[in-house]
Structure formats: structure tokens, C-alpha cells
Amino acid sequence: MNRLYKTLIYNKQVSLTVAETTGLVQHARDIHNLNPAAAKTLGELLTCGVYMAGCLKSEKCAISITVKGAEGSGSVSVSGDIALHMRGYIDSLSDGKLAGGFMTVIKDDGFFRPFTGACELVSDDVSENMEHYFDLSEQIPTKVRVEAEFDGTQCLAAGGVVMQLLPGHSREAFDFVCEKAAEMADIAEDIRKLGADGVMNKYFSNEVSLAHVYITQPEYRCNCSRAKIASILLTMGRGELESIIEEQGEVSVHCHYCNTDYKFNRDDIQKLFENKIQ
Ligand SMILES: [Zn+2]
CATH class of the missing domain: 3.55.30.10 (Hsp33 domain)
Structure with a gap:
């Protein structure tokens, strides 16, 4: 209650x-x-x-x-x-x-x-x-x-x-x-x-x-979403994100408030920069 x-x-x-x-x-x-x-x-x-x-x-x-x-x-x-x-x-x-x-x-x-x-x-x-x-x-x-x-x-x-x-x-x-x-x-x-x-x-x-x-x-209720995380990632720049993909295979962002992991692979990052947020 x-x-x-x-x-x-x-x-x-x-x-x-x-x-x-x-x-x-x-x-x-x-x-x-x-x-x-x-x-x-x-x-x-x-x-x-x-x-x-x-x-x-x-x-x-x-x-x-x-x-x-x-x-x-x-x-x-x-x-x-x-x-x-x-x-x-x-x-x-x-x-x-x-x-x-x-x-x-x-x-x-x-x-x-x-x-x-x-x-x-x-x-x-x-x-x-x-x-x-x-x-x-x-x-x-x-x-x-x-x-x-x-x-x-x-x-x-x-x-x-x-x-x-x-x-x-x-x-x-x-x-x-x-x-x-x-x-x-x-x-x-x-x-x-x-x-x-x-x-x-x-x-x-x-x-x-x-x-x-x-x-x-x-x-x-947490107010995070994949779209919000994606918009933050965009501010990091494509080069930075691609180097993370090189090193770790994916970009993973953890929301501390709701314990959710958001994962973006190479395709996701590519689409992100083509304005196709996944
Ligand atoms: Zn959250």
C-alpha cells in the first residue's frame, strides 16, 4: 500500500x-x-x-x-x-x-x-x-x-x-x-x-x-528508457562508442535506479547515428 x-x-x-x-x-x-x-x-x-x-x-x-x-x-x-x-x-x-x-x-x-x-x-x-x-x-x-x-x-x-x-x-x-x-x-x-x-x-x-x-x-518507478540512454550515447560521439565496441564488443549502460542494463551492439550504434534509435 x-x-x-x-x-x-x-x-x-x-x-x-x-x-x-x-x-x-x-x-x-x-x-x-x-x-x-x-x-x-x-x-x-x-x-x-x-x-x-x-x-x-x-x-x-x-x-x-x-x-x-x-x-x-x-x-x-x-x-x-x-x-x-x-x-x-x-x-x-x-x-x-x-x-x-x-x-x-x-x-x-x-x-x-x-x-x-x-x-x-x-x-x-x-x-x-x-x-x-x-x-x-x-x-x-x-x-x-x-x-x-x-x-x-x-x-x-x-x-x-x-x-x-x-x-x-x-x-x-x-x-x-x-x-x-x-x-x-x-x-x-x-x-x-x-x-x-x-x-x-x-x-x-x-x-x-x-x-x-x-x-x-x-x-x-524509474524514468529511464532505451531512447533516453541512446540520446546520452549520441553525445559521446561515434568514435568513442566505436572504440568501446572494439574493446568490449558492446556498449553497456547500467541504470543504478532500477538495475537495468541497456546494451548496444555495433549495429545498434550504427543505426543510432543514422537516427534509427533501437
Ligand atoms: Zn532506470
């Missing part, structure tokens, strides 16, 4: 998002065949990515979050678009050592005016790092409770809650958000037992009018 609920609460002073991403995170684990620790880190970052993608305003927009772990321990990258098509990959980082690393967020508005924010990672916990990012880089007080829980290869639950204070919020609204976040001791358990609907009910039944909840369905 994948769901994203968005609404305004506390007299429209707080933007509330509840995400259930269990299916999406399971898909990511299976594509990359990850161990539970790596799947947890990637799954939690994908869930944060779903939240950010849900905040995008126009069709061409996209977001990406890249985390480089401490002392070259590895990296993880997720990206998504306004349709909540998410993808990501993790390169080692299976020990979950994030503290001391670095996070970069790019919000592309589709018109070559990307917003880039960055911060140092303050903890090994994805939620704490996201809070720190919003506080430092976007100056938006935010409470993040996201979690992905695994039993071996099985994602038991993934998702969480993000509460963001809107400009002009009162002190009471700030306290309300802090209190709610403190109540969420085990958000993965809540998601597993109650789902996104149940989490809404459990914590926000007095605040939420379901008539004003915006619901979307995120999914894990």
Missing part, C-alpha cells in the same frame, strides 16, 4: 503529511536486493523524498536527495517527480553511519533554476537529519517521523508523518507540533497496524476534516 495524505491543520498554521510507503520501499529493496539495514536507510530516505515530491508545484518539477555517509562509508540517492514516481539507489552505507556525512537536496523547477540546499548530517537517524536540513537550509521548523522496518527481506512497514509550520505560525502551533511528534514513539508500528488512515485518526482526529485531505499514490 502506498499513500500520501496532505492537509492543513491547527487553524491552517501547520502543513501535515502522512505517508504510507510500504509497497514502494519493498519494491526498492527487491530491485536492489538489499540487506535490512541498507533497505531501511534507502526506504526512509525514499519516504522523505515522497514528502518533498508531494510539495512540488508544477509538472516539470523534480526533487533529488543525495546523502554521502561519514568518511566515505557510501552514499544513497533518491529522486522523484510531481507524479510521485520515485526511484533511488544505495551504495554501501549498510552500517547506517550517517553522522558526519553530508546531505544535498536539489529542487528542480523545470526551468533551469534549481534550488539547492545542503547540510551536514547530525545523526544516524534519517528523520533527525531531515529536521536539521529543513531548519538550517530552508528555515522551516519541521518535525519528521519516518521509519522503514524490515524483517529479513520483508518490509513490515514504511512511512511516517511530516509536520511543517507555516509562516506566521503561533507559539501554540509550534508547541502543538512538538507535542504530537513526541507522542509518535514508534511510527512504523503505527503504520503497520493502522495504515495511513489510522495514523491520521490516532493523532489528528480532532484536527483533520477528511473532506480537505489531498490523497495521492506514490510508486517506485
Whole structure:
């Protein structure tokens, strides 16, 4: 089940998002065949990515979050678009050592005016790092409770809650958000037992009018294609590609996000340059 609920609460002073991403995170684990620790880190970052993608305003927009772990321990990258098509990959980082690393967020508005924010990672916990990012880089007080829980290869639950204070919020609204976040001791358990609907009910039944909840369905979907890879190959020039064919017999391009190999043989490359993309 994948769901994203968005609404305004506390007299429209707080933007509330509840995400259930269990299916999406399971898909990511299976594509990359990850161990539970790596799947947890990637799954939690994908869930944060779903939240950010849900905040995008126009069709061409996209977001990406890249985390480089401490002392070259590895990296993880997720990206998504306004349709909540998410993808990501993790390169080692299976020990979950994030503290001391670095996070970069790019919000592309589709018109070559990307917003880039960055911060140092303050903890090994994805939620704490996201809070720190919003506080430092976007100056938006935010409470993040996201979690992905695994039993071996099985994602038991993934998702969480993000509460963001809107400009002009009162002190009471700030306290309300802090209190709610403190109540969420085990958000993965809540998601597993109650789902996104149940989490809404459990914590926000007095605040939420379901008539004003915006619901979307995120999914894990890579946007790569043979045609896109072919257009990138064209920029390398015919000489370069032919020398790869000489040496390796084919040109092979791997998409890290969906683990797909695109292979181009001598004929394919020839046709490529005759504008017959295969
Ligand atoms: Zn792909």
C-alpha cells in the first residue's frame, strides 16, 4: 500500500503529511536486493523524498536527495517527480553511519533554476537529519517521523508523518507540533497496524476534516528508457562508442535506479547515428 495524505491543520498554521510507503520501499529493496539495514536507510530516505515530491508545484518539477555517509562509508540517492514516481539507489552505507556525512537536496523547477540546499548530517537517524536540513537550509521548523522496518527481506512497514509550520505560525502551533511528534514513539508500528488512515485518526482526529485531505499514490518507478540512454550515447560521439565496441564488443549502460542494463551492439550504434534509435 502506498499513500500520501496532505492537509492543513491547527487553524491552517501547520502543513501535515502522512505517508504510507510500504509497497514502494519493498519494491526498492527487491530491485536492489538489499540487506535490512541498507533497505531501511534507502526506504526512509525514499519516504522523505515522497514528502518533498508531494510539495512540488508544477509538472516539470523534480526533487533529488543525495546523502554521502561519514568518511566515505557510501552514499544513497533518491529522486522523484510531481507524479510521485520515485526511484533511488544505495551504495554501501549498510552500517547506517550517517553522522558526519553530508546531505544535498536539489529542487528542480523545470526551468533551469534549481534550488539547492545542503547540510551536514547530525545523526544516524534519517528523520533527525531531515529536521536539521529543513531548519538550517530552508528555515522551516519541521518535525519528521519516518521509519522503514524490515524483517529479513520483508518490509513490515514504511512511512511516517511530516509536520511543517507555516509562516506566521503561533507559539501554540509550534508547541502543538512538538507535542504530537513526541507522542509518535514508534511510527512504523503505527503504520503497520493502522495504515495511513489510522495514523491520521490516532493523532489528528480532532484536527483533520477528511473532506480537505489531498490523497495521492506514490510508486517506485524509474524514468529511464532505451531512447533516453541512446540520446546520452549520441553525445559521446561515434568514435568513442566505436572504440568501446572494439574493446568490449558492446556498449553497456547500467541504470543504478532500477538495475537495468541497456546494451548496444555495433549495429545498434550504427543505426543510432543514422537516427534509427533501437
Ligand atoms: Zn532506470
